[in-house]
Amino acid sequence: xxxxxxxxxxxxxxxxxxxxxxxxxxxxxxxxxxxxxxxxxxxxxxxxxxxxxxxxxxxxxxxxxxxxxxxxxxxxxxxxxxxxxxxxxxxxxxxxxxxxxxxxxxxxxxxxxxxxxxxxxxxxxxxxxxxxxxxxxxxxxxxxxxxxxxxxxxxxxxxxxxxxxxxxxxxxxxxxxxxxxxxxxxxxxxxxxxxxxxxxxxxxxxxxxxxxxxxxxxxxxxxxxxxxxxxxxxxxxxxxxxxx
Numbered sequence: 001x002x003x004x005x006x007x008x009x010x011x012x013x014x015x016x017x018x019x020x021x022x023x024x025x026x027x028x029x030x031x032x033x034x035x036x037x038x039x040x041x042x043x044x045x046x047x048x049x050x051x052x053x054x055x056x057x058x059x060x061x062x063x064x065x066x067x068x069x070x071x072x073x074x075x076x077x078x079x080x081x082x083x084x085x086x087x088x089x090x091x092x093x094x095x096x097x098x099x100x101x102x103x104x105x106x107x108x109x110x111x112x113x114x115x116x117x118x119x120x121x122x123x124x125x126x127x128x129x130x131x132x133x134x135x136x137x138x139x140x141x142x143x144x145x146x147x148x149x150x151x152x153x154x155x156x157x158x159x160x161x162x163x164x165x166x167x168x169x170x171x172x173x174x175x176x177x178x179x180x181x182x183x184x185x186x187x188x189x190x191x192x193x194x195x196x197x198x199x200x201x202x203x204x205x206x207x208x209x210x211x212x213x214x215x216x217x218x219x220x221x222x223x224x225x226x227x228x229x230x231x232x233x234x235x236x237x238x239x240x241x242x243x244x
Contacts, residue, residue: 001160003167007045010152014046017150018125025050026127027119029111029145030079031182032067034165034175035129035153041075041168042152043127052122053077056114058084058107064182067174074171082118084110104183108144116147125149131161133200137223138230139193145181146233157205158197195222 018024026043030036030053043051053075055068072079087110092103115126128148130140132155140146153161158179165175179189179197190196199215203223206213213220 001163003160003164006164007042007167010042011045014042014127014150014152018047021125021149023123023125025052025122025124027052027054027115027122027124028127029115029129030055030068030071031129032064032071032174033129033177033179033182034170035131035161035179036068037071037075037170037174038161038165038168039127039129039152040071040077041165041170044075044077045168050124051077052080052118052124054080054082054115054118056082056084056111058088058110060182061185067177070171071174074169082114084114105141105144107183108141108181109147112144112147119149127152128154130154132157133197133204134189135234136204136230137193137200137226138233139189139226140233142233157201159201193226195219199223 014026018026025047028036028040028043028051030040040051040053053072055065057065069079071077084107088107091106091110112126118124119126126148128145128151130146130148130151131153134140135146135151135154153164156164162175166172180187181189193200199219200223202215203213203220
C-alpha cells in the first residue's frame with residue numbers, strides 16, 4: 001500500500017466531512033498512543049491551524065502526558081489540557097457503588113463530553129481514533145471514545161495504522177509503544193483482550209478476502225465471539241417497530 005497517498009486521501013475525505021457539516025476544524029484527544037497521534041497528524045493535514053489538540057487526564061498515568069507532548073511537538077500542535085480528575089471524583093460521589101469496569105468506563109465518557117463541549121464552542125468536529133480491529137471486536141467504550149463525528153482510521157488494520165503513522169511523522173517511540181486505553185496503571189489493549197492485534201488483523205483480513213484464517217480455532221472463535229457481542233456498539237439505538 002502507498003501510505004503517502006493514503007494519508008492524502010484520508011485528509012481529503014476529512015476536509016469533505018468538514019464541508020458537509022459546515023464545520024471549520026477538528027478536536028482531537030491526544031492520549032499518547034499511536035492512533036491518536038496519527039489522527040492528529042491527519043487533522044493538521046486536513047484543517048491546518050484549525051485543530052484543537054487536547055490532553056484530558058482523568059487520574060491518568062504521567063507517562064501518557066509525556067508521549068502526548070511528544071506527539072504534539074512533532075506535529076507542531078499546541079497541546080491544551082482539561083483535567084477531568086476532579087469531575088470524575090465528584091461524579092462518583094453522586095453515584096451509587098458500581099463495578100470497577102463501570103468506574104473505568106466513566107473516564108472516556110467524561111472525555112467525550114469535554115470533547116463535544118470544545119467542538120461545539122469552536123464549530124469543530126470531534127475526530128475519533130478507532131481502528132478497524134478495535135471497532136470490529138468492540139474494544140472501545142460506547143458513548144465514550146466511540147462517541148465521535150468521524151473515524152479516519154476506521155478501515156485500517158493496526159499494522160496499517162503504524163505504517164501510516166511513520167509516513168505522517170509520528171515519533172518512533174509512540175509507534176512502538178504498547179497500545180493502552182490508559183484507564184488504570186499497567187493496562188494494555190492486548191493484555192485485556194487476551195489476543196494480539198496481529199491475530200485480530202489476520203482473522204479480519206482473511207474474512208474480508210473470503211478465506212479461512214490461518215490461526216488456531218480457539219483464536220478464531222474468540223474473535224467471532226467479540227464481534228458478535230459488540231454488534232450493538234456499531235449501530236444506532238434500535239427503534240421498536242410500530243404498526244399503524
